[in-house]
Amino acid sequence: MSTHRHADMLPRGTLFIAGALVLFAFTAVAILRIVGVPASASPIAMRAANHVALVSSRSLRFVDRADGAVVIEDAGVGGTASVIEPGQQTGFIRGVMRGLARERRMRGIGDRPPFTLALWRDGEVSLTDSVTGRSIEMTAFGSANRAAFVALLPKGPAA
Numbered sequence: 001m002s003t004h005r006h007a008d009m010l011p012r013g014t015l016f017i018a019g020a021l022v023l024f025a026f027t028a029v030a031i032l033r034i035v036g037v038p039a040s041a042s043p044i045a046m047r048a049a050n051h052v053a054l055v056s057s058r059s060l061r062f063v064d065r066a067d068g069a070v071v072i073e074d075a076g077v078g079g080t081a082s083v084i085e086p087g088q089q090t091g092f093i094r095g096v097m098r099g100l101a102r103e104r105r106m107r108g109i110g111d112r113p114p115f116t117l118a119l120w121r122d123g124e125v126s127l128t129d130s131v132t133g134r135s136i137e138m139t140a141f142g143s144a145n146r147a148a149f150v151a152l153l154p155k156g157p158a159a
Contacts, residue, residue: 043124043137053121056153059114059130062097070094072152075114081152092145096136100129107132117152125149 046052059075068086070093073079084093101111113131120126125138125146138146 042135043126044135047120047122047124050122052124055119055121057116057118058153060117060152061111061114062101063111070097092141093148096127100127100132100134100136103132103134104129117149119150119153 058081060081061073061075063071063073065071070084071080072082072084074081100115104110109131113129116128116130118126118128123139126135127138127149128135138149
């Protein structure tokens, strides 16, 4: 029968390094807070602070169809804004919406409340969940992915 000793599980040096790393992290955060370095601002807060104007927006609802298509409804005026058929090269829109839908399911929220797609004067494009408040900045994902969402905005102002 073998004996099991807890002292043999992790080398003492590994525990020392892990403890030092945790201590360093706490110390660094404390110093930054004491000195007054602000936490990085969210794009929403930065737009508000800089008074960036809204150029165009649209309330959208994303509904899965039985055949695998995604129907994008205009929740503001009614009607269909777009339909993403199965097999279309629009994986980015599907991926973004899958993540937002998963968060809604975890909170017990259905697909009825709309999302707000917005184009800002500084050229940024955001998609905000009207219920959870979560906002995704589309510009961070590259121009082609940004363009997929800009195409869903009402025609008129330069996008």
